Amino acid sequence: xxxxxxxxxxxxxxxxxxxxxxxxxxxxxxxxxxxxxxxxxxxxxxxxxxxxxxxxxxxxxxxxxxxxxxxxxxxxxxxxxxxxxxxxxxxxxxxxxxxxxxxxxxxxxxxxxxxxxxxxxxxxxxxxxxxxxxxxxxxxxxxxxxxxxxxxxxxxxxxxxxxxxxxxxxxxxxxxxxxxxxxxxxxxxxx
Ligand code: 5GP
Numbered sequence: 001x002x003x004x005x006x007x008x009x010x011x012x013x014x015x016x017x018x019x020x021x022x023x024x025x026x027x028x029x030x031x032x033x034x035x036x037x038x039x040x041x042x043x044x045x046x047x048x049x050x051x052x053x054x055x056x057x058x059x060x061x062x063x064x065x066x067x068x069x070x071x072x073x074x075x076x077x078x079x080x081x082x083x084x085x086x087x088x089x090x091x092x093x094x095x096x097x098x099x100x101x102x103x104x105x106x107x108x109x110x111x112x113x114x115x116x117x118x119x120x121x122x123x124x125x126x127x128x129x130x131x132x133x134x135x136x137x138x139x140x141x142x143x144x145x146x147x148x149x150x151x152x153x154x155x156x157x158x159x160x161x162x163x164x165x166x167x168x169x170x171x172x173x174x175x176x177x178x179x180x181x182x183x184x185x186x187x188x189x190x191x
Contacts, residue, residue, distance in 0.1 A: 004095070005030060006097075006119050010125070010150070012139065014173065028095065029188065072100075121164040132154055
């Protein structure tokens, strides 16, 4: 049966850099779930590829009509996973990769049907919070007040790492990628 692959980790930890190319390898039979968000689009982001960028009204409509698999607020914005895409891909037998935050993960773990799909949960943590702050500052996508909020959020998120089957520390990118490949080989390749 196809599985949900759930990747979490603080903002700026380097999640995308780690998983981006790995999830594209055909042998893992994965597809990426594009989330919906009310956050403003960053310069380098593309609609429908990085996120579906919507208004708060559109997001509320999706929630009220049962169109979201899970959703959460993260620093004043809504983020969530559209349900239909997941249902379709899982039915086709394709594993779906979700990059979400902890409250969304908790909703998925509490869902009896989704539990049956044996979600593969992976947490990516920074080597240190000083390292995380440096990364967030270097990417120049948020102002300092938001960076501070994201660091506070990160401290809370790291405390939840016990919820995950695997934890990867992003100290050196190649090593973190190797660890993710080992996890995917073990969990997703047909025996
Ligand atoms: P960012 O603004 O940096 O793109 O994302 C902020 C946080 O929201 C990150 O921790 C990211 O993983 C999380 N996130 C992205 N999409 C979703 C989603 O669909 N659901 C939930 N619950 N969190 C999401």
